[in-house]
Amino acid sequence: MAIVTLSVSPSTVSLQLVGNTALYPSPLIASAQTLDRGGLKWKATYNYTNVSGDRRAQLMGLIASLRAQANRVRVKVYDNPKRGGYGGTPLVSGGSQTGSTLLVDGVTNKTNWIRLGDYFSVVVNGEHELKMCTADTNSSGGNITIPFEPRLRASPLNNAVVFVEDGGGDVPEGVFVLESNTAGWSSRPFQSTTELSQIVLTLIEDVFATQ
Helix, strand or coil, X not given: CCEEEECCCCCEEEEEEECCEEEEEECCCCEEEEEECCCCEEEEEEEEEEECHHHHHHHHHHHHHHCCCCCEEEEECCCCCXXXXXXXXXEXXXXXXXXXXXXXXXXXXXXXXXXXXXXXXXXXXXXXEEEEECCCECCECCEEEEEEECCCXXXXXXXXXXXXXXXXXXXXXXXXXXXXXXXXXXXXXXXXXXXXXXXXXXXEXXXXXXX
16 A cells, blocks of 8 residues: 655645444433444545646546555645644654543643644654644643544654644645545646646545554
């Protein structure tokens, strides 16, 4: 299995969280029980409108290289404007962490170092897991404990890199697979001197990419 990188920014992007829960309503007492079976993951829909030239060729080549669902694609988050104060060099503080919080060190001391709704990613076994912060969180003493979803699928190593949208260049990303075995494009040929295409990539996070 190969992993390629999507480097062409979309016209529009839609991100969703896909759960794996079951709801068991009771017809007798008008209440329900919920079973959380884990496996919460991201779904991303990237729309490309009227793409042409090199951008069109790059996307078509990427679709071909994915070989339907045989390979994977690294996807950057494009709807994540800088909101947190950030600062420093955030690294995982201590190995064997699990669950929905992550202790991070190497950060500057700031109110709202990271904020509710901010994306970040952490490197686990050489690949990114994409997360969303679930509360405004302050840093203190160079440390911060970030609450997030989806929960960790494997434990990052001590000093694993944490990526945030701090304007420094590297941004949060995740590893995805095509939602179905079919992907392609529609085109309007002979439009002036170039072909224009509409391309939609519908992707599901690969929950096994970091395991």
